[in-house]
Amino acid sequence: MEKARPLWANPLQFVFACISYAVGLGNVWRFPYLCQMYGGGSFLVPYLIMLVVEGMPLLYLELAVGQRMRQGSIGAWRSISPYLSGVGVASVVVSFFLSMYYNVINAWAFWYLFHSFQDPLPWSHCPLNSNHTGYDEECELASSTQYFWYRKTLNISPSIQESGSVQWEPALCLVLAWLAVYLCILRGTASTGKVVYFTASLPYCVLIIYLVRGLTLHGATNGLAYMFTPKMEQLANPKAWINAATQIFFSLGLGFGSLIAFASYNEPSSNCQRHAVVVSLINSATSIFASVVTFSIYGFKATFNYESCLNKVILLLTNAFDLEDGFLTASNLEQVKGYLASTYPSQYNEVFPQIKNCSLEAELDTAVQGTGLAFIVYTEAIKNMEVSQLWSVLYFFMLLMLGIGSMLGNTAAILTPLTDSKAISRRLPKEAISGLLCLVSCVIGMVFTTEAGNYWFDIFNDYAATLSLLLIVLVEIGAVCYVYGLRSRFASDLQAMTGRPLNWYWKVMWAGVSPLIIISLLLFYLSDYILTGTLRYQAWDASQGQLVTKDYPTYALVVIGLLVASSTMCIPLVALAAFILRCLKRGGGTTSEV
Numbered sequence: 001m002e003k004a005r006p007l008w009a010n011p012l013q014f015v016f017a018c019i020s021y022a023v024g025l026g027n028v029w030r031f032p033y034l035c036q037m038y039g040g041g042s043f044l045v046p047y048l049i050m051l052v053v054e055g056m057p058l059l060y061l062e063l064a065v066g067q068r069m070r071q072g073s074i075g076a077w078r079s080i081s082p083y084l085s086g087v088g089v090a091s092v093v094v095s096f097f098l099s100m101y102y103n104v105i106n107a108w109a110f111w112y113l114f115h116s117f118q119d120p121l122p123w124s125h126c127p128l129n130s131n132h133t134g135y136d137e138e139c140e141l142a143s144s145t146q147y148f149w150y151r152k153t154l155n156i157s158p159s160i161q162e163s164g165s166v167q168w169e170p171a172l173c174l175v176l177a178w179l180a181v182y183l184c185i186l187r188g189t190a191s192t193g194k195v196v197y198f199t200a201s202l203p204y205c206v207l208i209i210y211l212v213r214g215l216t217l218h219g220a221t222n223g224l225a226y227m228f229t230p231k232m233e234q235l236a237n238p239k240a241w242i243n244a245a246t247q248i249f250f251s252l253g254l255g256f257g258s259l260i261a262f263a264s265y266n267e268p269s270s271n272c273q274r275h276a277v278v279v280s281l282i283n284s285a286t287s288i289f290a291s292v293v294t295f296s297i298y299g300f301k302a303t304f305n306y307e308s309c310l311n312k313v314i315l316l317l318t319n320a321f322d323l324e325d326g327f328l329t330a331s332n333l334e335q336v337k338g339y340l341a342s343t344y345p346s347q348y349n350e351v352f353p354q355i356k357n358c359s360l361e362a363e364l365d366t367a368v369q370g371t372g373l374a375f376i377v378y379t380e381a382i383k384n385m386e387v388s389q390l391w392s393v394l395y396f397f398m399l400l401m402l403g404i405g406s407m408l409g410n411t412a413a414i415l416t417p418l419t420d421s422k423a424i425s426r427r428l429p430k431e432a433i434s435g436l437l438c439l440v441s442c443v444i445g446m447v448f449t450t451e452a453g454n455y456w457f458d459i460f461n462d463y464a465a466t467l468s469l470l471l472i473v474l475v476e477i478g479a480v481c482y483v484y485g486l487r488s489r490f491a492s493d494l495q496a497m498t499g500r501p502l503n504w505y506w507k508v509m510w511a512g513v514s515p516l517i518i519i520s521l522l523l524f525y526l527s528d529y530i531l532t533g534t535l536r537y538q539a540w541d542a543s544q545g546q547l548v549t550k551d552y553p554t555y556a557l558v559v560i561g562l563l564v565a566s567s568t569m570c571i572p573l574v575a576l577a578a579f580i581l582r583c584l585k586r587g588g589g590t591t592s593e594v
Helices: 012-021 025-029 031-037 040-069 073-080 082-115 137-141 144-152 169-184 188-214 218-230 232-236 240-252 257-264 271-322 335-342 345-354 362-366 370-382 389-421 430-449 453-463 466-498 504-530 554-568 570-593
Strands: 537-541 546-551
Touching: 012 031, 012 389, 025 031, 025 082, 025 188, 025 240, 025 370, 025 389, 031 040, 031 218, 031 271, 040 073, 040 240, 040 257, 040 271, 040 362, 040 430, 040 466, 040 504, 073 082, 073 389, 073 466, 082 144, 082 169, 082 370, 082 430, 082 466, 082 554, 082 570, 137 144, 144 370, 169 188, 169 389, 169 430, 188 271, 188 389, 188 570, 218 271, 218 370, 232 389, 240 271, 240 345, 240 466, 240 504, 257 389, 257 430, 271 335, 271 345, 271 362, 271 466, 335 345, 335 370, 345 430, 362 466, 370 389, 389 554, 430 453, 453 466, 453 537, 466 504, 466 546, 466 554, 466 570
Parallel strands: none
Antiparallel strands: 537 546
16 A cells, blocks of 8 residues: 655645746846846747756656656656666755755845845945045945845955954844744645645746836936847857856756655646746746846846936036037037047046946846845845835845745755655654755854855855756656656656546657756866866955955865765665675575575
């Protein structure tokens, strides 16, 4: 008899859980950046192609494995072959690494959310210096939003070597973030299933409100025109295709074991093929929708900065040449500059070094991703909006919902194999296992609240999952197609679950196209790491008010190596251990017979 297993209350809960997990911060702060970098609307061509040949097939494969085996990642792959248990172990290790640092983003979102109720917003102006004779020098060199992020939020050190102490305010926010996650996962699918309705749907409500507001902002059309104007030459750029494939892969959350865990609580007869198509399409549509919102904000910010630059130049020339107020405008600025340069060359040359080159295109070309987009660029735009507190609260509440939704999937990837283990579940109730996971992750996560914490955050974000997940998913495809049997067992399993024979499209993608794309990504990242040479990072220089590039110290490189090796080596080491145990059992059986 199969052991009774908790189930989702209805299929909609499962779909919402997958959407809440897949639609995350990357949709808001990574995809718009890629559009900006690789040709605006033309980037959608490789992106949508990769969705069809990589995203949908791999999502379907993981959901099907979880639903068929009805276990977490470790048990699911062990069911296919004892030698594949390491694939599940590697997924759990990567998910644990992610849980340690990802919730820090939610802590930052809480921090900004709490400060959003102040009037004026604390990042809207520079503070006075200690003598109250002027503004803080670091803030004047940078900007008020950069100062609030790097100094007030992170209190960042000049380098990774200077770790500093734990910052108690971000630390308290991290404890709050983990408490929120614990309350959501306390009773497994019973509590998670209710929470995902909010974490999946509320971000869309905020995005719609932001879209309406964004389209009414001055200069929004400049941003939208920039996004939708295709630069077709970028289609010949291999990096555009590589980044499209990478974005699809990581946006769907493949390889972590979360999708397998969620699908394991499905009814065995659920149509996982339909679920895979729906979730992947909604995920990609959300990325495009979020980009429309982001570029309308981009357009407003770029136009605001451009017009501010023009006004400073106009004021400078008006005062320097004693021009009549209102004579010099944006429309005749270039013409008057030419006249002044030819008529008063010596006087013009004196003020020329102070004349800034104002360009709307240059403002729009400034590409930022990740925390820089979320906590600097967006806050720069928000502070210039009317009723800025309202828009700030809405924005950081949305980030919080997206972050918590992803954390639910991430913790499920760890907890499901643990609760599936009889040795653990007999000794500890589910609530205690969840509590221990949150406590351990929170304690380790305090590293990211130190003065050098942001540098360690970048290390984990860049190296903890990239190569490991690609290798994990490659082995998963090989295991299903060539160990379990695609044409024989897996195809018949899918027909039994979905009620229809397996389409040729899925067979071609799994057996050939998707693995080739994963291998290409692996080779690209390996060659990129090799060609890069010494790994470097961006450090904040307070004396210049900007980021500077530095080399990682030796111990940081060792940590990077351990992050990659500790997960990837699980696959061969567990397979070797299974082989040795099998040999010992055979040897023991032969001895007893003699």
